[in-house]
Amino acid sequence: MRTAEARAETGPGAGLGDEDGVHAAYLQHGPEIYRFVLRSLGDPGAAEDVTQETFLKAWRHAERYDPGLASLRVWLFGIARNAVIDHVRAARVRPWQSALAGDEAVQAAVHDAGGPAGDPSERLVGQWVVEEALLRLSEQHRVAIVQTHLRERPYDEVAAELGVPVGTLRSRVFYGLKALRAAMDEMGVAP
Structure with missing residues (x-):
């Protein structure tokens, strides 16, 4: 029991x-x-x-x-x-x-x-939620979003590092962000 x-x-x-x-x-x-x-x-x-x-x-x-x-x-x-x-x-x-x-x-x-919103603990909870949502994405989408949005690296630099065309990277970011929004919706959190 x-x-x-x-x-x-x-x-x-x-x-x-x-x-x-x-x-x-x-x-x-x-x-x-x-x-x-x-x-x-x-x-x-x-x-x-x-x-x-x-x-x-x-x-x-x-x-x-x-x-x-x-x-x-x-x-x-x-x-x-x-x-x-x-x-x-x-x-x-x-x-x-x-x-x-x-x-x-x-x-x-x-x-x-x-x-x-200025409260550090709220930012921390927000980070936990985003991290949880990122874990629900495919590896390709997660890497593309983390490198371009979170680390603010240029698309051409990240694309060269990953060995893909810039257009492919942009596509991964676009669809990754859509999937991230959907994951956050499933979690009951507004992005």
Whole structure:
């Protein structure tokens, strides 16, 4: 018989459809998600709410989780990131609400045009998601994208190194980017 913690990383819905599975996922990933949300928002109370919302959404949409596409951790961080963005957007719509609560951090985020995007932890989660999506591409597409876009090398230099015409490299980049977008869509992340 498997424990709730063992179910937290395997099977359809990762066992998140029941209370024990959600509890196991929270024990395993909750503190890390809370720290991410706290760094993004700067308010412990709001971070607790958004963390709770993250696991509530994971429980409600457990059928969407596919361990073949991403780890439970990556999926939960994606939900948390979206919940942080929703929280900041809601604060922009209702600035008076954060003023009543005395939430200076949210007020600062409301006035910051970049929102939580400047947070290093959000960039880190973004990097994990892109890395996970890149692993789903063919070797040729992955190499073409990494060399030309991530390392910002000239097409002619990369094509010569790979021993292919520049047109072939451009084609690999084009179709690789399409496949990357599709992989990120499958993971439930907007590119």
